[in-house]
Amino acid sequence: MSSLQNRGAPSPDTGHERREQTRILTFRTAKLIWAGQDEPLDCAVLDFSSGGVRVLVPDHAVVPERLEIAIEHPAHFRRACSVQWRSGAKLGLRYAD
Numbered sequence: 001m002s003s004l005q006n007r008g009a010p011s012p013d014t015g016h017e018r019r020e021q022t023r024i025l026t027f028r029t030a031k032l033i034w035a036g037q038d039e040p041l042d043c044a045v046l047d048f049s050s051g052g053v054r055v056l057v058p059d060h061a062v063v064p065e066r067l068e069i070a071i072e073h074p075a076h077f078r079r080a081c082s083v084q085w086r087s088g089a090k091l092g093l094r095y096a097d
């Protein structure tokens with residue numbers, strides 16, 4: 001699968017990029033996991049960087065502020081995250097330290 005690099009959208013105030021890390025555009029499936037849920041929530045990974053990931057969740061999904069993301073392909077990856085922003089069904093997740 002090919003990936004494209006993207007520094008992201010410029011800030012509406014200054015026109016300068018706000019992200020610190022380069023984003024890699026992709027389209028992979030993943031699961032969001034948190035305490036108290038019956039089953040992991042399927043989501044799509046839209047892009048990622050060394051600091052976080054942007055995902056698309058089902059419209060009806062209620063996602064807590066702290067959770068884990070698990071990506072199985074091409075290699076198993078699981079990280080604790082926190083929600084940094086929400087825009088409709090898209091979430092920006094930052095990896096926990």
